[in-house]
Amino acid sequence: MARAIPVGQNLAVPADDQGPASLRDDRCPANRKSTPEARARKVFMLERARQQTLLRRMDSFRAEMAVLESVLQELLSDPAFVAMLRRQGFVTMPRLLRDRLNGRNS
Template sequence: MARAIPVSPDLAVPADGQGQASLRDDRCPANRKSTPEARARKVFMLERARQQTLFRRMESVRTEMAVLENVLRELLSDPAFVALLRRQGFVTMPRLLRDRLSGRNS
């Protein structure tokens, strides 16, 4: 004896057959045109994903910059390294780099 499977009210099709087309349009995205709201939602989601990717890349760069700053500070605190730089002709440092290493521009 087979048991009847209950049908939810939103899946019920009217007996007159007029609801058939609307049911098909509601259930199958290929048969309906994209609404302005759906297009706006898709654009929003794509932009959100783009910004999240950009944010992750920015965080990665920020982390790498912090590591490089620490390494450079440590190297510049070594008198032998500074003497080597001077012997090689590196006697000046760009102002932005100097300010960043001194903590004036974080």
């Protein structure tokens, strides 16, 4: 689905008194010199995008962990599953996993 671009005053055409060179400079960023403010803004925007992506990935990871925790809690509440684990030699559980399943965050 295509997003509509709002029509506003920011789409105004520059006045002709600036001449064709200024129009060319506005359309071709390679012809303009980069100011420190523009470089800082670009770095800031890239860092902001990187952090937003990281936050989205963290939220996705938290949701997946919540599902895994609930599934593991349900499995560990089944005596037949616990007996099968013991028969296979899994008699202990890592402390961090046990604490997390018990609701304690370390």
